Amino acid sequence: MQAGRTPSGGRAVVAARYDGTEPNTDEIRALAGTAGYDVVERVTQRGREDGTYGLGRGKAEELADVAADFDATVVVFDGGLTPGQYGSLVELLPDGVALLDRYRLVLDVFAEGAGSRVAALQVERATLAYELPRLRQTAEESLLNRATEKGSPVLDLERRIDAIDRELDDVRDAAAERRAERRDEGFDLVALAGYTNAGKSTLLHRLADDLSVADHEPTHADLDGTAEVADRLFETLETTTRRATLRGRRTLLADTVGLVDDLPHDLVRSFSGTLGEIGDADAVLAVVDASVDPEALRRRASVAMDVVDDEAEGTVIPVLNKADRVDDEALAERRELVRELATTVHGPVAASALGGEGVDDLRAAVADSLPTERIEFVLPNDGRTQSLLSDLYERGDVEATYEGETVRVELAGRPSVVEEAKRRAEELAAPGGSGESWEQDR
Numbered sequence: 243m244q245a246g247r248t249p250s251g252g253r254a255v256v257a258a259r260y261d262g263t264e265p266n267t268d269e270i271r272a273l274a275g276t277a278g279y280d281v282v283e284r285v286t287q288r289g290r291e292d293g294t295y296g297l298g299r300g301k302a303e304e305l306a307d308v309a310a311d312f313d314a315t316v317v318v319f320d321g322g323l324t325p326g327q328y329g330s331l332v333e334l335l336p337d338g339v340a341l342l343d344r345y346r347l348v349l350d351v352f353a354e355g356a357g358s359r360v361a362a363l364q365v366e367r368a369t370l371a372y373e374l375p376r377l378r379q380t381a382e383e384s385l386l387n388r389a390t391e392k393g394s395p396v397l398d399l400e401r402r403i404d405a406i407d408r409e410l411d412d413v414r415d416a417a418a419e420r421r422a423e424r425r426d427e428g429f430d431l432v433a434l435a436g437y438t439n440a441g442k443s444t445l446l447h448r449l450a451d452d453l454s455v456a457d458h459e460p461t462h463a464d465l466d467g468t469a470e471v472a473d474r475l476f477e478t479l480e481t482t483t484r485r486a487t488l489r490g491r492r493t494l495l496a497d498t499v500g501l502v503d504d505l506p507h508d509l510v511r512s513f514s515g516t517l518g519e520i521g522d523a524d525a526v527l528a529v530v531d532a533s534v535d536p537e538a539l540r541r542r543a544s545v546a547m548d549v550v551d552d553e554a555e556g557t558v559i560p561v562l563n564k565a566d567r568v569d570d571e572a573l574a575e576r577r578e579l580v581r582e583l584a585t586t587v588h589g590p591v592a593a594s595a596l597g598g599e600g601v602d603d604l605r606a607a608v609a610d611s612l613p614t615e616r617i618e619f620v621l622p623n624d625g626r627t628q629s630l631l632s633d634l635y636e637r638g639d640v641e642a643t644y645e646g647e648t649v650r651v652e653l654a655g656r657p658s659v660v661e662e663a664k665r666r667a668e669e670l671a672a673p674g675g676s677g678e679s680w681e682q683d684r
């Protein structure tokens with residue numbers, strides 16, 4: 243069966259199976275809502291997975307009855323269904339009732355929101371990756387298909403995935419190249435990563451220098467305008483970059499696509515831009531929504547940490563966002579939870595991206611975690627030194643002390659910036675330069 247576009251909108255019955263804990267269908271309901279469905283009923287079961295239907299046979303029949311009673315358009319299954327389970331379950335459902343598993347539902351949400359070519363390609367790749375094993379199974383069942391393997395739909399699909407991967411690779415390489423250039427210019431790179439709806443885009447706005455779109459420099463094509471913020475899952479479907487000055491450090495902040503539980507890694511891989519931003523960052527803010535219940539927090543934080551741990555090379559700073567929505571006791575409990583989950587050395591920083599509380603601490607934590615070198619030199623108090631200083635104020639943390647004819651300059655910043663400053667200071671101090679000595683320190 244090839245999963246085509248499913249009807250968007252209409253009545254949905256949510257079906258869910260849980261191994262142990264209390265069934266919680268909040269997230270799947272939110273996902274269904276985001277995809278445009280009105281959730282009218284839920285059918286849940288506690289117990290082991292059923293090989294044929296996902297749910298036990300009795301439960302599956304009950305689900306079919308409920309779907310008929312509520313005149314449902316669609317049944318949303320909270321989890322993944324194998325092609326076989328999908329086939330058996332859809333057969334039990336009343337005619338015309340579509341079946342969506344969690345992955346398919348997320349793909350629909352993505353497809354709905356994909357505005358740009360890159361976002362559309364990423365969504366298409368994820369959709370094809372979902373369809374491929376299903377198509378393979380159908381093809382295996384059909385001798386005819388096997389006999390004409392050369393021109394088979396399976397091969398076509400594989401080719402399309404390869405073509406998309408090549409195009410996305412080019413996009414990713416270009417982005418990586420741009421990041422390398424920005425680094426050479428002295429920028430530090432910081433990525434915001436985390437579960438969908440954690441508040442990454444809101445935090446990006448909070449930290450960014452220019453809150454209005456009009457302010458950003460048109461010459462920097464990679465610095466986009468606003469990152470969309472909404473209480474909607476998967477609001478952001480592409481990476482967005484903004485400038486932020488964190489304690490004198492010029493950084494580029496990258497917003498990334500949100501993660502979600504229970505999806506094959508293929509889907510995450512389809513959003514390779516997100517992985518590139520996380521991988522290349524000097525620091526990664528792993529944003530967690532502190533306002534959800536501890537069980538959901540544990541689950542979501544571990545999904546985010548898994549991906550971040552796999553990809554990040556820089557320092558990972560867990561951020562307990564939406565701290566304004568929980569009291570001190572709950573915040574302390576969640577802080578402990580995240581501390582346990584995070585394999586990073588950096589302790590969680592609590593903040594409210596919306597209200598601004600804790601954001602200064604976060605700025606300081608990021609600045610402290612960026613690769614830093616310090617240098618101190620003494621230069622003649624003249625025009626050339628002033629010109630060097632005005633450049634350095636833009637690129638690092640500078641303290642200048644005027645001592646009569648000379649200026650004592652203390653600089654902390656990106657190693658490459660410090661290296662360059664050292665070179666220029668040496669020139670000023672070299673024979674034919676201003677003749678003063680410089681010294682390196684600390």
Ligand SMILES: Nc1nc2c(ncn2[C@@H]2O[C@H](COP(=O)(O)OP(=O)(O)OP(=O)(O)O)[C@@H](O)[C@H]2O)c(=O)[nH]1
Binds near residue numbers: 473476479566593594
């Ligand atoms: N109370 C409160 N709400 C917040 C805070 N930060 C974000 N929100 C809200 O949470 C919702 C999601 O915020 P976004 O910034 O869009 O979240 P995101 O992580 O970018 O989400 P995706 O792009 O969908 O992955 C919005 O309604 C925000 O207004 C916060 O610190 N406190």
Ligand SMILES: [Mg+2]
Binds near residue numbers: 470478
């Ligand atoms: Mg976002």
